[in-house]
Each structure stands twice: as C-alpha cells, then as structure tokens.
Amino acid sequence: MATRVVVDPVTRIEGHLRVEAMLDGSNRIQDAISSGTMWRGIEVILQGRDPRDAWAFCERICGVCTTVHALASVRCVENSLGITIPKNAEIIRNIMFLTQMVQDHVVHFYHLHALDWVDIVSALKADPAATASLARSVSPKWPLATEGYFRDIAGTVKKFVESGQLGIFQNAYWGHPAYKLPPEANLMAVAHYLEALKWQKELVKIHTVFGGKNPHPNYVVGGMACAIDLNSDNAINMERLNLVKDQITAAINVVENMYVPDLLAIASFYPEWTTYGGGLGNYMAYGDIPQNGIADVAKFRFPRGVILDKNLGEVLPVDPTDPEQIQEEIAHSWYQYPNGKTSLHPWDGVTEAHYSGPKTPYKELDETKAYSWLKAPRWRGHAMEVGPLARMLVGYASGRAEFKEVVNAALGKLKVGPAALFSTLGRTAARGLETQLAVHWLQDEYDKLIANLKAGDSATADTHSWSPETWKPESKGLGFTEAPRGALCHWIHIKDKKIDNYQIVVPSTWNASPKDGKGQHGAYEAALIGTPMADPKRPVEILRTIHSFDPCLACASHVIGPTGEQLAEVIVR
Amino acid sequence: MASQPSTYDLIRQHGIDRRTFLNYCTRITAAMGLGAAVVPDVVAAMENKPRIPVIWLHGLECTCCSESFIRSAHPIAQDMILNMISLDYDDVLQAAAGEQVEEIRRRIMKEHKGAYILAVEGNAPTKDDGVYCTIGGQSFLEILKETAADAKAVIAWGSCASHGCVQNARPNPTGAQPVKKIITDKPIINVPGCPPIADVMTGVLTYILTFDKLPELDRAGRPKMFYGQRIHDKCYRRPFFDAGQFVEQWDDEGAKKGWCLYKMGCRGPSTYNSCSTIKWNEGVSFPIGSGHPCLGCSEENFWDNGPFYERLSNVIVPGIDSTPDQLGKALTVLTVAGVGAHVVSQLVRTPKNGASPEK
Numbered sequence: 047m048a049t050r051v052v053v054d055p056v057t058r059i060e061g062h063l064r065v066e067a068m069l070d071g072s073n074r075i076q077d078a079i080s081s082g083t084m085w086r087g088i089e090v091i092l093q094g095r096d097p098r099d100a101w102a103f104c105e106r107i108c109g110v111c112t113t114v115h116a117l118a119s120v121r122c123v124e125n126s127l128g129i130t131i132p133k134n135a136e137i138i139r140n141i142m143f144l145t146q147m148v149q150d151h152v153v154h155f156y157h158l159h160a161l162d163w164v165d166i167v168s169a170l171k172a173d174p175a176a177t178a179s180l181a182r183s184v185s186p187k188w189p190l191a192t193e194g195y196f197r198d199i200a201g202t203v204k205k206f207v208e209s210g211q212l213g214i215f216q217n218a219y220w221g222h223p224a225y226k227l228p229p230e231a232n233l234m235a236v237a238h239y240l241e242a243l244k245w246q247k248e249l250v251k252i253h254t255v256f257g258g259k260n261p262h263p264n265y266v267v268g269g270m271a272c273a274i275d276l277n278s279d280n281a282i283n284m285e286r287l288n289l290v291k292d293q294i295t296a297a298i299n300v301v302e303n304m305y306v307p308d309l310l311a312i313a314s315f316y317p318e319w320t321t322y323g324g325g326l327g328n329y330m331a332y333g334d335i336p337q338n339g340i341a342d343v344a345k346f347r348f349p350r351g352v353i354l355d356k357n358l359g360e361v362l363p364v365d366p367t368d369p370e371q372i373q374e375e376i377a378h379s380w381y382q383y384p385n386g387k388t389s390l391h392p393w394d395g396v397t398e399a400h401y402s403g404p405k406t407p408y409k410e411l412d413e414t415k416a417y418s419w420l421k422a423p424r425w426r427g428h429a430m431e432v433g434p435l436a437r438m439l440v441g442y443a444s445g446r447a448e449f450k451e452v453v454n455a456a457l458g459k460l461k462v463g464p465a466a467l468f469s470t471l472g473r474t475a476a477r478g479l480e481t482q483l484a485v486h487w488l489q490d491e492y493d494k495l496i497a498n499l500k501a502g503d504s505a506t507a508d509t510h511s512w513s514p515e516t517w518k519p520e521s522k523g524l525g526f527t528e529a530p531r532g533a534l535c536h537w538i539h540i541k542d543k544k545i546d547n548y549q550i551v552v553p554s555t556w557n558a559s560p561k562d563g564k565g566q567h568g569a570y571e572a573a574l575i576g577t578p579m580a581d582p583k584r585p586v587e588i589l590r591t592i593h594s595f596d597p598c599l600a601c602a603s604h605v606i607g608p609t610g611e612q613l614a615e616v617i618v619r
Numbered sequence: 620m621a622s623q624p625s626t627y628d629l630i631r632q633h634g635i636d637r638r639t640f641l642n643y644c645t646r647i648t649a650a651m652g653l654g655a656a657v658v659p660d661v662v663a664a665m666e667n668k669p670r671i672p673v674i675w676l677h678g679l680e681c682t683c684c685s686e687s688f689i690r691s692a693h694p695i696a697q698d699m700i701l702n703m704i705s706l707d708y709d710d711v712l713q714a715a716a717g718e719q720v721e722e723i724r725r726r727i728m729k730e731h732k733g734a735y736i737l738a739v740e741g742n743a744p745t746k747d748d749g750v751y752c753t754i755g756g757q758s759f760l761e762i763l764k765e766t767a768a769d770a771k772a773v774i775a776w777g778s779c780a781s782h783g784c785v786q787n788a789r790p791n792p793t794g795a796q797p798v799k800k801i802i803t804d805k806p807i808i809n810v811p812g813c814p815p816i817a818d819v820m821t822g823v824l825t826y827i828l829t830f831d832k833l834p835e836l837d838r839a840g841r842p843k844m845f846y847g848q849r850i851h852d853k854c855y856r857r858p859f860f861d862a863g864q865f866v867e868q869w870d871d872e873g874a875k876k877g878w879c880l881y882k883m884g885c886r887g888p889s890t891y892n893s894c895s896t897i898k899w900n901e902g903v904s905f906p907i908g909s910g911h912p913c914l915g916c917s918e919e920n921f922w923d924n925g926p927f928y929e930r931l932s933n934v935i936v937p938g939i940d941s942t943p944d945q946l947g948k949a950l951t952v953l954t955v956a957g958v959g960a961h962v963v964s965q966l967v968r969t970p971k972n973g974a975s976p977e978k
Contacts, residue, residue: 053717054755057710060682062754083753085744086679087792088785096926102914103922106785109683109814161714202701211670211705217723218714243697247690247817251903258906259899260690261683261814264914266869271911273874280877281910289903399792401750408756419751507869589716600681 048076050410051582054083056592058158060110061599063558065588066411067574073582078567078574079413080558080592082420082599085399092548097123097540098267098512100548104536105262107550108601112261113146113253114529115536115550115601121340122536123267126523130339132505135269137495138256140335141290142263143527144488145252148297150530151434151481152305154596156242159474162590163312164227164235167220169203172196172233180230185307187299190241199237219584226315238308242300249297255286269507274499282506287496294488301485309478310459313471320462323470323591325573327356328428329436330556332366332535334528335487347487348528351440352425356468358443364425366526366535372551375422377563378415388563389424413561420602422559422568423551431569432532432556433595435476439467452479470573473594514543529553531598554602557595570595660829670702671828672727672735674766675709678759679752679786679795680741684777685711687814691821692901699821703828707735710754721755728769736827737770737805739763739780739798742787746794763801772806772833773798774823778916781809781840788922799840806833809840813916816897819845839919841891850913851887853895856880866910874910884928886915 048071054064064081092103100123105116117139124131131139174196181191206212219225227235250260256272257263264271275281313319333343333350343350351361365371377388382400402416411417422429430436441449442464456479457464466472511517519542526535532553539547559568567575570592579587645658677685689696700706708724715723727735741759744751749758767773775798778784786795799807810823823842826834834842851857859865860879867873867882881888887895890913894905906913912928915921 055710055716055720057713057716057720060711062677062752064753064756084679085751085793086786086795090790090792091785091788091922096928099925099927102927103785103788106681106683106813109681109686112681112683112686157712166714206701209670211672211707213700213704213706214709214712215714216707217719240697243689244695247692247695247900250690251900254900254903254909256909258904258909258911259894261686262916264906264909264911266911268869271869271874272909273870275875278875278877281875401747403750404756406748406750406753406756406758406761505870509868509870512868584719585717 049073049582051579051585051588052410053585053588053592056589056597058161058589058593059597059599060108061597061602063592063597063599064411065570065574065592066413067579067585067588069579069582072578073580074578075574075576075588077413078571079411079417079560080568080570081411081418081560082558082602083418084599085419086600089548089550092545095545096514096543097126097538097545100538100545101265101267104550105265107552108598109261111146111150111529111531111598111601113142113257113263113265114527114534116263116265117143118525118527118529118534118536118550120265120267121525121527122523122538123525123540124523125340125525126521126538126540127267127511127517128521129268129508129511131269131508133498133503134274134495134506135508136336136339137491137498138270138272138506139265140491141488141495142253142256143335144484144491145249145293147484147530148301148481148488149246149249151477151484152242152300153246154530155305155309155474155478156239158596159593160235160239160312161218162586162593163225163316164239165220165222165225165232166203166215166218166236167207168225168227168229169200169232169236170207170229172200172229174200174233177230177233181234184234184311185303188303188307190237196233196237199240200233202240203233203236219586222584222586223580224586224590227312231311231315235308235312238304241304245296245300249293252290252293255282255290266507268509268512269505272506274504274506276499276504291492294485294492298485298489301481306478306482309475310456313460313475316471317460317462319471319590320460320466320469322577322587323473323573323594324356324468325575326429326431326567326569327354327468328425328430329353329439330364330425330430330432330533331437331440332364332526332528332533333440334526347483348437349440349444349446351444352430353436353439353443354428356465358439358464361440361443366533367524371426373424373427374551375424375562376416377422378413378560379418379421380416381421416560418558418560420555420559420568422562423556424562424566427564429559429562429566429568429572430556431595432553433473433477434480434530434532435467435473436532437528438476438480448483452482470591470594477596517543520546529601531596531601532556552598552601554595554598558597558599558602570597670705672707672731673704673709673738673824674707674724674727674735674770675711675738675740676759676763676766677710678739678741678743678763678779679793680777680779681785682711682740683814684740684779684820685709687817688776688820689817690900691817693818694821694825696821699824704736704824717755724766728766732769734771735769736772736774736824737767738774738776740776741779742783742795742797743801744786744793745796745801746792751793760801763798767798767802767805770805772808772827773802775799775807775809775811775840776820777815778811778813778921781811782919784813785922788920807840808833808836808842811841811846811917811919812892813914815917816845816893816899818897819893837891845893845897846891846917848891849888850890850892850895850907851885854887854907855895856907877910880907880910880912882930883912884926884930885912886918886921886924886927886931887913888931890915890918892917
C-alpha cells in the first residue's frame, strides 16, 4: 500500500504551506499535492481606498520580498494615470529592486535552503586546517579562510551543540543518508551561514537611504520621495551616494567570492539532484529592469518570454496585458465561481471563498477535491514555473550574451550539459547565477545614476497627476515586475478617485498552485513526482525540491474576495 | 539535558576576550536607553543565566518582523539566536519541518511550563473557526491559545500581533484579531510597528533576559523605553515645522532642503515610536529622513486612518488662528508676537484617530 507523507508546516519559507506526497512501494514519490493554508484578503481591503496609498498595503503582502509589491503597485497606478516617472526615479527603483533580489537570494541560499544540503552536526568532525585549505581552493579571494577562523567557528558550533539547547537546529535531519558533504565542506558552509547573516543587514541600507527603512521602504506614485540635492545635507547627496556605493562593492565581493563558489562547491557533491525535481518544463518571465521606461520591453535587462516543454530553441511571446493569455482555475481551490464555472480570466470578477476542506484539526487532505487557498493560474491553459530558473532560461534561450556566459561557466565547472538546468539543483543554481548578474547590474545602475546627475538632471518625481482633481473619472492599468520568486502582476481599476478593483497574480501562486480542472499539477507538485526518498519519516528530499522554489505563501494566498464580493471587470488599456 | 552554559561562557568560546565582552554589554545597555550604572547588572546576567526558551509563532503575517529582527546591529541576530535566547520554535528559520517541528513546540511547552516566552508574529483569523490560517492541520487560533496557556509572557511582535495591522483593516475579511483580543490572562508586551525597528525587538528581549523582568509598559502595553514619545517631538525636521517651512509637493525646493513633511500627510505628530531617535538599519535613516512622511505604522488602526497623504489636521496658532498654509507667511508676526514655538506643537490635533495613549 502506498505511503502518504505529510509535511506541515513546511519550514524555512515565508507563510504557511502543506505538502502531501504519496509514495510507491520503493519509496518514490508517485503523486503530490501542495496546499496554501493561509488567506488574508488584501485585495478586498484595497477596495474604496486612495490609489496612491495602495503601494503601502500591497507592500505588506510580503516582508521577505519587501518592496516588490510596492513597485508593482506604483507602476500599475502610474500606468492607469498616464504618469511617466523621471529617469532618476527609474534608476533608483532599479537599484532598490536589485538590492532586494541580491539580499533575498543570498538569505534564501544560506538561511532557508542550505540546511537541506549541509549537515551541521557533521561539521563537528571537521579539521580546521583542512577546512581552511578547502575554502582557499573553492574561493581564493575570500579572506576568511584561515585555520584559526575555522577553529573558532568549530568551537562555537561545538559549545552550542553541547549546551543541550539546540534552538532552531533541534530535531532536524542530521546524519540523514541524503547528506553527502564531507565534514570540512559542512564546516565551511556553517561559517558562511553566519557570515551571510551578519552581511545581509548591511546591503539593505541601500533601501534605507532611498526609502527610509527596511523592511518595507517607502515608495511614491510618480517617482521617489527622496529628493536629490548635491548641495544639501538633507537630501540624497555625496555622503548618501558613497554609502550606497560601498554596499554595492561589498555585495559584489560576497556574491562573487562567497555565495557563487559555495553554491558550485556544494552542488558538485549532489550530481543526482540534476536529475530530480525538473517538474513542468514550462517557464514564464514578464521581464524587468527598464532602461528606457517601463513601456520599452525590448530594452529590459531581464527579457520577457515563455519556454514550453523545455524547448530552449524557441521563446514564445507573453503579454500580461492580453486578457486571453491568463486564466485562474479553482477546480481544487477553496473558492466558488458563479454558474459552476471552474476557470475565469482574473479580471472577470470573482467568487466566494468556500472552504470545503476537512474540519480542523485534520490529518489528511483529499486530493480529489478542493485542497488549497491558492488558485491555479494558467498561461494559455499550461501550468507554468516562474522565478530565477525561468528568467535565466528565457535570457539564455533569447541569446543574451551575459546570460549565456554565466550559465555556460557554471555548467562547465559542474561538467554537465544544459539539460541539468531542468532540475532541483538547476533551480537553486539559477538563483545564484542570477544574483551574479544582478550584483553587477547594481553597479551599472549606480553608475547610470551618477552619469545622469553629472548631466544636470536631479528630478525624482513627476507630480503633474498627483492631485486626484487631474484624474479622469475612470481609468485602468497594470504594473508588473520580476520579484525574486518570479513574475508578478497587479491590475487596478480606478473609479471616482478611488480603487474600484485591485487584483494581483503572484509568483508563488503560479509555482505552488494546486491541480487545475484538467488534472494538471502545479509546479511544486510536478517537481516532487519521481523523487526517491531515503527515509520517508525524515523528508529531506521533499524540502530540497520545495525550497528550490523559495516559497512565499503570504504572497501566494492573498488572493481575491471573500463571501459574495463581486469584483468589477478590469480591462487593461 | 546537558549543562547549560551562560551567554558569557558562549561568548568566551567564540574566542572573544573579556574586554570586548564588557564593551558589548555597555553597548546593549546604551541601546536599551539605560544608564551606565546598570552595566554591571547586564554583565552579571550575561555571565550567569542559561538561555530562555522562546517559541516564535507565525499567524497571518508577512514575515517583515522576522526580517527586521535579523537586521539587528547590537546585538546581532547570531548572538541573539546562539548566545542569548534559545529559539526553540520558529518556522521561518527552523531546520526541521512537519511533525518534527510540532513535536518541539509541544515538548517545550511541557518541559518549560511557565518559563518560556511566547513570541507572536502575525495574528489569528477568527472567522469560520479559523480556517484561514492552519498549521499542521490545526487552526492558528487554537495553536495560539494552546501555546500561550503555559507561557511566562507573550511578546506581540509588530502591528499585526499588537493591533491587527493590514489584514484587520476594513472590512477585515478573515476576522483577524490581535493577540490581546484572544489572550487575556497573560502579560503581553506589544511591540508595534510594521515592522518594529530591529534593535527595539532585540532590546525588548535582552531587557527581559538581563533584568529578569518585563519592561515597564504604557497603557497600550508598549515598552515605555521605546514608545514613550511622539516621533514629531524628536524629529530633526521639527525646527522647520516650528518655522512654518513645509514640503508642498514631491521634489520641490523644500523637499531638497529637508523641510517638514506635515503637509504631505506625516503622522509623526500622532505616532509613538523610536524612529526619529534610534532610526533604522543601524541609524542610517528613517522614513522622514529619506523624504517620505511617517505612515504611523506603530499606531492602532493606522491603515484605516488614511488617506496617508492627507494632512492630519490644522495647526492652530494661539491668537493668530493660522494653519500651516498661513504659518509660513505669518512667521514674522509670530516672531514679533514672541509665541514660543513649542506651544504650536502642543496644539496639533488628530481628529480622526484621536486615541492618544495618554488619554
């Protein structure tokens, strides 16, 4: 009889996620479901409010990928009101976007994902001298690679373990046969877990300079609130810019000399994970990082496109403004559509929350019925994966030189072909390679800001349409971005100076979606199928694949209206 | 269980010498706003006490509080987690998952009955038996009640746990309610903010550890040491308010000179928090310092007291009856009349959310 493995809570993620996997006789996953187990209703809360306030509400959808919902929100309001933001505002937003991406990816790798590959207890057996020599061979330029340094780290770990108070590291899967790193590699990774924890709070100071705080920096419809005046001690000036520049320099060092070398070193011990966890094979990116305004998609640093069925020979066009392309299904979601429909365009109005799951406390969900607070978005009927792997593949398949360069270099080091990308490890590696691109783009955007200031342009906001008196009685717009976890889009309908309707389709809703009416699995579910488990009671393998997506459930499950709210139609202009 | 070393033991094992350790104690004492006289108490506490078990629950939230927590500069998150508390349950950082992690929660509740701290991030949906947030098949509402029952005290992190925050804003579709509405028989420390400042969070925890008691709270259950004064009262832009110099629109001359943001909707005059003193991310800036008005994110119902860019109210100047619009023009008159600038601030009213904690 099949074994059913339940993982709830899935930890080291944002929000609340449940996974149930059905194993065959040889403990291989033959079917799986993922269930979002939280719902907040932010879109309903937005109705009737001032559209200029929407970014602040939306930003609170997620504090891990803080900033991305604020960015999508100001973009959708600006699109609706016909506002073009000044060049400096575009660059500052790009700097904030890239800062977020780099910080988020590094934290994900070390603090949310690494413990799936790294055995802390094994680190106790490491020889500090051998660890130092390993560290130097992995990354010759990283300075913290002495025997004494690793002896101190080993001492910290030893005393912590011997204290008997293991905190967040207790009851974990140490010693599990799926862990393959030698003790020295484990000790090096533990040291870098702590280094990354210390460093991540530094990079975000860039958000504090431009947005006043982090998490949840401030945005403004029309540009940025931080004025630039090189002759003022109370605006963005040379001292502030120097702070930003220093953080970028430090970030390049961390990414190039710690994160990416660690990633490739750890990956080299897990070659079998380039064959598990591929899943759907369909990838989608809206693209982002405008160089000439948000309307000039061709100039984006992250290109837009869709790849179907792992075919890197063709990049299909995707248009988030085209209502024909995206549908949300509810066959396995706790919602109701009118007249028994199970599939609608996101702007075709909404439904009732309709919980039909088991009464709490429950042991198991029924995969033949509704089982999630997430809907199932589909592109032209296909289930899609979004995120770093999708962006890297779209860039690679589009023939962008910088994408090909980092991807080919990594594939060469790991001695594998491009097919290895369609896997759990491919997804994790793509995140690191994307960070490598992002951290250098960060420097480029900073240089652009300086060049623009040199040219005499210090404008940061367009206020022509700030006053609601200047607005049309009714307008519609959308704002998209590439959040760290993937393609994100907000739609707004403004009527009589208020938000009439606001809708959001989020990356983790694509990735963590339940099955649709045709029985097609979402990306998490598809990626789990086929993976062998060494010890079903200790689900390390499930965590590896789920974490490779970097789940964000507060984002994914914000969706749509509660009982009976009929949301008006949004037609994007 | 093996012997439990003190924070000092652990710091020593780090290879840190006593002098650095003492410096560290002095810094965290200063961060908590306490005088040099109590440094020896801090040192003694760090030297002698085993780490307090902490269960950190997540309900309906966005995890910005956890993200803020790991931004703490003194103490850094590593010291907090490895040396100062025993963070036994926290689903954001926990190595284990599923049944293994729920087992930890139940075990800590039993083994440390009455001795563990319950830290809550987010809040509980109360509609429909709490089905809008479940963990391990159990509703968060039940988990919260069950875990609070034997806690020594409850820390309500952030505005979600303290006040309800964004999911509790009109029309509150899930019936989300803050901790104080659900747990009524335990001491609760509200640490509001969206999120709270990192060093405020670690300051609250280290205070409890150091002095073995809860910090002194105001009537809203907030630690007085961090929420005792209005942002406006300590704002470095305050002289511009008093002088009637205001930002009138984004990127104008006043914005470049860093004038007062009151007319852009700033909630500094009605918000109790440490943003204008401790500031954010190791003192780099705070919202007003980077040109954006305060949203009032640590105040009850701040989401429903908008729109954010609408100014709070008129400022009435005694004898002149002017508003900020007129105040700039009336500046000379004011000076001649000798009206003390501080008088002006006393008259800022907040008609919509008038619930100031002193009332």
